[in-house]
Structures are given as structure tokens and as C-alpha cells.
Amino acid sequence: MKEKILIVEDEFIVANDLKIMLKKAGFQVTGIASSVVQARKSIKDKKPDWVLLDIMLKGDLTGIDLAWELREINIPFLYISANTNQTTLEAVKETQPYGFMVKPFRERDLMVMLDIARYRFDIEKDVENPENENYQPIEGIVGNSQLLQDVVEKVKIVAPADTSVLIVGESGTGKEKIAHSVHQLSARKNSKIVVVNCAALPHSLIESELFGHEKGSFTGANTQRIGKFEQANGGTVFLDEIGELPLDSQVKLLRVLQEKEIERLGGNKTIKVDVRIVAATNRSLEKEVAEGRFRLDLYYRLNVFPIELPSLRDRKEDIELLSNYFLKKYAGASKKNIISISDEALKQLQQYDWPGNIRELEHLIERTVLLTKTSGITQFELPKTTEKPPSEDGNSELKSLEEIERDHILKALQSSNGKVSGVGGAAEVLKIQAQTLYSKMKKLGIDKGYK
Template sequence: MKEKILIVEDEFIVANDLKIMLLKAGYEVTGIASSVVQARKLIAEKKPNWVLLDIMLKGDLTGIDLAWELKEMQLPYLYISANTNQSTLEAVKATQPYGFMVKPFRERDLIVMLDIAKYRFDLEKGTENSFENNDQAMDGIIGKSQLLKEVIEKIKIVAPTETSVLILGESGTGKEKVAHSIHEFSSRKSKPIVVVNCAALPHSLIESELFGHEKGSFTGANSLRIGKFEQANEGTIFLDEIGELPLDSQVKLLRVLQEKEIERLGGNKTIKVNVRIVAATNRLLEKEVAEGRFRLDLYYRLNVFPIELPALKDRKEDISLLANYFLNKYSTSSRKKVSSISKIALEQLQNYDWPGNIRELEHFIERNVLLAKTSEIETLDLPATVSKPFLEISGPLKSMEEMEKEHIMNALKSCDGKVSGPGGAAELLKIQAQTLYSKMKKLGIKQGYN
């Protein structure tokens, strides 16, 4: 039986285009409503399975008002709108839709979004079985918490599709592990996955790194260079810290997403590439869009299927599993016979907030394995939790950028201005030195600050 879809859209041309796309894809369109009042009537009469919902409608009520009603009815819906300011995006997100597309969009993107939305809805209702490889372990993704289980289910939903994925979460939550799992559970698993740290790319070389260059295309281009996208052809490219890409590079990336083709620097022909894009960021991209630092059209091309990773402090029941996983990993690699963590030490791990998330825990266990003098890690020297000062805030809240700048400057000060190498700020912050240099440049922090 065909899925029945109601279109709630007050622009006739847009609504008619949607209707044509949906009919062509095999859906039944139960009607077009231009207001919430009209939509309520059609929902009662036609009993649609899904609603495609614009935000700005005729009358006093908006699509967001209707969304809350649909949520009560357990009638799934997706937004299709050109209204994308930050406050609207936040209001939309609160209604927990199954998708959001910005106008204008391509027919292919609409159908892919509907396919994913339907599977997610069916999975929530328990009417679909997970993929046959559902019992396979995901390498390096450790834990049994409900929050992690939800992430794993999302990976298994989206991995076999060809859609782009945006992985969100704080630094150190395991975004690269998730990207690798998406690749391994896809039909592209026999092909390469190419990892690119966007924050570590010098601005002058971004285009060359991503798309390659021809010999002689610029001073120093002494030979042909194959870029990351060509290297990832038929496979997956993982663009980590995508929020760090400058706007001109975002334009070129958007073209690759839309046209599936690249041009090498200095070249005079386009090269077709078949690449699945997985991106990640620890930035709030809605805020970056609102402040003009990230392109709205690129955001929506990437955000068809977002996966948000929880902070470690929000899934503390996984800490002991992770700690023992890293204990086994580093005792084996260092050839030290350290086989257990005491109950007291595990309690210490549980009581710490882990601002650096899984990465901080991993480095901490590695250090303690190397320092252990017996077969058991008995007690730990953990720093005071860093979350307490935020409970004593007075005055206006600082922006994320201001806080990041202050945090980096404090790290530099404690390291006497040293950025890289042992005892440097990069080591203290547990990030790559090149990433720290890039952040310093972006935030206007001069090297040698103390």
C-alpha cells in the first residue's frame, strides 16, 4: 500500500512541485493545505501517514504550532522551509522532527530524506528489524548505556544508505570512530576511507589538499597531486572539524556534494568522483550559520542525518567498560602485566567529569599503565573537576568563541607560551599542535603569548 503524505505549504508552486516529486516516487498525496486550520481538517478526513510541513503558513498559526499537535497525535512529519534564522532552527529542533530540508532542494534529496525518516520512525515503533549485521561489534565503540545504544542504532540505520552524515559532539567523544563504523557498515567498506582534519589544513593549501593540482599550477607545484576526494573515490571521505573550513572552501565543497565532480587546481576539466561524505564538528553549526561563518545551503546538504554523540559525563555507566578496554589495550602494547583497576580507582573515575571525554580517559589510562608498579592500578591522581566554576557564574555568559579563546590562553600561560612538544599547550589540551596553531590564528592569539 502506498504511503499517504499531506503537504502543508502556502505557496502553490512549491506545493505543486512537491506533489509531482512525491507522485513520481510512488507516494500518494492526500491533499495540500495552506494553513494549520485546513491541515487539521485534511488530517481528520484523509488520515495521512506523513506530513510535509512548511513553517510560515496562512493564518495566525505556524508549522511549528502544528508540529506540536502532530507530535501529540504521533503522526510523523518533516519540515520543508526557507525560514532558517537561529531562533527558528532552535524552535524546530525542540519539536524533534524526522527531517528538515531547506528550499530550494533537489528531488533526490527529498526522497532520500523520506526513506531515512520512514526507517527511523518504523524502528522507534518496533515494526522493523535492524539490519542483519546488527549484532556485529563496532570497533572501538565501547559501552552499554542507553545514549550509546541510540547512537549505534542511528549508525546502523544510515550506514547502508548513500546520504551524507553530520556527526556532532564535544571534542574527544569518538566522532572519528563513528565515521569509521559508518564506512564499515556500508557497501563501500572494501574501498578506502580518507580522513581529513579541516582545522589542520593551511588556508592557502586547502583546495590543493582536497581537490589536487596539476603540475605547474602554482609556484612549488612540481608534480601532479591527487587530492583527498580522488583518493576516496568509490569510498568515504571523513571531513573532521568541518566548521573550521573558510567560506570559499565551503562553496567548493558544496559543488562536490551537488555535482559529484571536482576540478584540480590548474586543470581545465572536471573529474567525476563517487564519494560518500561524512563530516564532524564540535561547533554549534546553527550558530555559525546565523553569524555568517558557515553556509546555510552546505549545512543542510550535510545535515540530512545528524548523529549527536553524548559527552562521557552523560554516560558514566560506560566508564568502567572503557577504562578496562584501554587497560587491556595499553598493557598489551607496552608489554606490562597490568590486569586490573581497583574498586577505589574505578570510583575515582566515576566521580570525575571528564571534560576531555573518551580521549582524556584513554590518555589517562595509558599513563597509569606505564606508571603502574604492580598488576593492579590501585589509586589515581585525578585533577579537580573543571565543571564547578561554571556553577558560580556572575554577569553575562561568554560566547563559546570567547570561552575557547580564554581556555587556550590559560593553557598557553600555564605552559609558558609553549605550543607544541612535551609540556606544550597542545599536549595539555590533548589536541594536535597544528590544530591548536589553526585555532590560535582564527581567534587572534599570537604565538608566544604568556
């Protein structure tokens, strides 16, 4: 059966072109609506499988308003718009679309974006309710928190596929570890994973590093060089800190994703490459797009399957497991008989806020192991300014960290009148991602009526 698509677009020429493209590709177009009011009626009468959605429409309501309604009734949608300012992009992101196309676009781009969107929608249905009762960890990823379990389940689902993955998280949260896990659980595991730190590449050498060069292509090119993409042929390229890649290099990367081919610098032929792209960033790529530093079309090419890594301060229940894991690793490496961390020392770790996340914890354990002369660690040297002060009333009953967190989230929800995401929502108040807040609410048993 042909998939049914509703076009919500107030420019007749654009809408008609879309209709022709979709019919040619075998889709059934249920209609064209120029306003949210018309779209609502068409959705009710025709029940489309997908909606292509412009942002600026006739009437008082926008495509973003309709997007929230589509989320409620579980109809997937893609935006088609020329509007890419930061405020709009942030509002768009909150609705969790399955794609965003910038006008004007090619017919081929539309078909590729629809394929990506359909894949994301199918995957999302599998991720919505992972069976964490039967949770099985991935080797090297340490922790039992609900937030980490959600990440692991997403890795297991996406790894066997060949789609692009975008890993988002603060510095030190373990993005490269997740990238390697995606590769190791994929059909490409027997081929290379080539790691590229985009932030460390000299601007003048980026093209040569990624795509290679021919002998004599520039001054100093005394031999032929095989670039990272050719080196990874059949395997995976991990583009760390993708947000640091300059715009001209982004154009070339987009071509690789679209055409599956490269050209060496100074060469005169195209070379087919079979690579999977896993990218990572600690930046807000939406902000980078809005400020003109990152291409929107590349963002959505990479963002086919996003995985957001929680900060360590959001999964403090994993600190003890992580600490013992690193203790065993570095005690063994230094051939020291250190076998334990005292309860008081663990309490210190729990009270610290971990701005450097897991990387900071690992370095602290490594350093402490080298300095410790007994069989157990009894104290850590932590920055004084970030430790929580002791209770003034030593006899008062202290709440658990989980209780404090639950109370804090409830207060944020109350202050935002129950709104979780978007401008003025509890996620904004708490300065965390909406999806992270939803996960915490689920874990803490907070009424989902706030959703």
C-alpha cells in the first residue's frame, strides 16, 4: 500500500512541485493545506501516514503549533522551510521532527530525507519502551543507572543498522567509547574504525587528511596520501568534535554522505567508499546552524539517530561502580595492591559535581592510586570550592540524593505550570535536555501527566 502524505504549505508553487515529486516516487498525496485549520480537517478525514510541514502558514498558527498536535496523535512529520534562525530552530527541535529540509532543494534530497525520516520513525518505535528488566550491559560501558541503560539500549538497536549516528554530550561523558561500541556491535566490526578529531586538524590540511592527496598536488606533497575515508573503507569513520569542522569541509563531507565517493586532492577521478559515519559533539549544533557555522542539511544527515549521553552528575548512582572499575584498572597497571575505596571516600565523590564528567573521575582515581601507600583509598583530593558543605545540624535527618532530586524536579515543574519542554519549561529551568528530564521523571516516578 502506498504511504499517504499530507502537504502543509501555503506557497502554491512549492506545494505543487512537492506533489509532483511525491507522486512520481510512488507516494499518495492526500491533499495540500495552507493553514493549520485546513490541515486539521485533512488529517481527520484522510488520516495521512506522514506530513510535510512548512513553518510559516496562513492564519495565526504556525507549523510548529501543528507539530505538537501531530506528536500527540503519533503522526510523523518533516519540516520544509526557509527559516533557519536560532529561535525557530530551537522551537523546531523541541517538537522532535524526523527531518528538516531547507528551501530550495533537489528532488533527490527530498527522497533521501524521506528515507532517513522513515528509518528514524521505525527505530524510535523500537526504542520507546526498551525491556530494561532484561538489561544486558555492553563491555566497557560501566553503570546501572536508568539514564545509562537507555543509552545502551539505543546503541544495541542502532549498531546493526548502517545509518549515521550523532552522539551528543558534555566533554568527558564517554562519546568515543559509545562510538567504538556502535562499531563493535555492527557488521563492520572486523574492519577498521578510524578516529578523526576535527578540532585538532589544521585548517589547511583537513581535505588532505580526510580525503587524501596525489603526489605533487601542492607544495610539500612528495608522495601520494590515502585519506581517513579510504583507510576506513568497509568500516567506520568516527568524526569527533564535528562542530569544529569548517564550512567548506562540511560541503565536502556532505557530498561523501550523499554520493558515497571522494576525490583525492589534486586527483581527477572519483573513488567509491563504503563507510559508516559516527559523529560526536559537545556543542549545540542547532545554535551553530542558526549562527551560520554549521550546515543544516549536514546536521540532519548526521542526526539520523541521535544518542544523548548524560553527565556524571545526572547519574551519580554509577559513581561507585565506575570508581571501582578505574581502581582495578590503574592498580593493576601500576602493580599496586590497592583493593578498596572507603565509604567516606565514596561519599566525597558523591558530593562532588563532576564538571569534567567520567574523564575527570578516571584521572582522579589514576592520580590517587599513584599517591596511595596503603591497600585502600580513604580520601580524595577534590577542588574545595565544589564540595557540598556539611549539614549545620549533624543530628537532623538528611534526605537521600534521589529524594532531593525528586523535590527539585517537582519544584521546577510547579514553577513552569507542569510544562516540561520548550520555552519556560522545567527542562529550561533546570538547564537540562527535555529527554533527560523525561527519563528522570520516569525513574523517580513523577506523574507523566506533566509531559
